[in-house]
Amino acid sequence: MKKTQTSHHDHHPHPHPHPHHEPRSSSSCAACKLLKRRCGPNCIFAPYFRADEPNKFAKVHKVFGASNVGKILNEVPEEHREDAVNSLTYEAEARLRDPVYGCLGPISYLYRRMAQLQHDLALARARLARYAAEGGGGYGGGGSGSGCYNGGGYESIHECLPVMWNGFQSEGSNSNCSQLMNSVSPNSGCNGGDFGQAPLLPL
Structure with missing residues (x-):
């Protein structure tokens, strides 16, 4: 009687797949x-x-x-x-x-732009304070040479701004606006938001 020979593969009919080939x-x-x-x-x-x-x-x-x-x-x-x-x-x-500068390029640009805007803002505030101090009655202060917020009883220029604007509107003309805008150079770049080129009024 012959013995049935078993193959080596019969003991492992389903070999484990290689770990690198796992789906x-x-x-x-x-x-x-x-x-x-x-x-x-x-x-x-x-x-x-x-x-x-x-x-x-x-x-x-x-x-x-x-x-x-x-x-x-x-x-x-x-x-x-x-x-x-x-x-x-x-x-x-x-x-x-930008393989050379990477993110340093736009960061440097933003820092320069921020410094320029801070400079422009300081110029604009100084000019606005000058206009308010020299405005008198023409800017809604109530009397000639009285100034807007000093003569009008306002504590700050921010409270005075609506009064100045109402003074422009109540006169029914653009004379004050024209006088104000003519004091700024037409090449000052105000339309682009850049006040850095506008000349300062004499102190």
């Missing part, structure tokens, strides 16, 4: 899809790099690297991670647009 979940985040790895439930990238935003992680990965981004997120408190990802995304996009 990924359909809900994998953009980071795990790009890195071709399984997206686990504790994936640190999943809340911030959704599957429908593949370019977002691709830019961050190209500039900073996935491992560095993961380290940054692990070091940042969870309530601030979204802000950190937004900052990394902005810096990555700026670096890809």
Whole structure:
């Protein structure tokens, strides 16, 4: 009587698949899809790099690297991670647009613009105070040479501004407005909001 020989494969009819070939979940985040790895439930990238935003992680990965981004997120408190990802995304996009200066270019421009606006605002306030002090009755102060808020009993220029405007309207003409606008150079750039080129009135 012959014994039935069993093959070695009969004991393992279903070999375990290689872990690298395990199918990924359909809900994998953009980071795990790009890195071709399984997206686990504790994936640190999943809340911030959704599957429908593949370019977002691709830019961050190209500039900073996935491992560095993961380290940054692990070091940042969870309530601030979204802000950190937004900052990394902005810096990555700026670096890809301008490989030399990156985000330093627009930041420097905004600082210069802010300084210019502060300078323009100081000039405008000084000019407005000068107009109010020299306005007299023509600006609604009530009497010649009385000034708007000093002679009219107002404590600040901000309280006086509506009175000045009512004074312009009540006279039924644009004489005061014309006089005021003629004191400013036509090339001062007021239409663009830039008062820096307008000459200051003599003190």
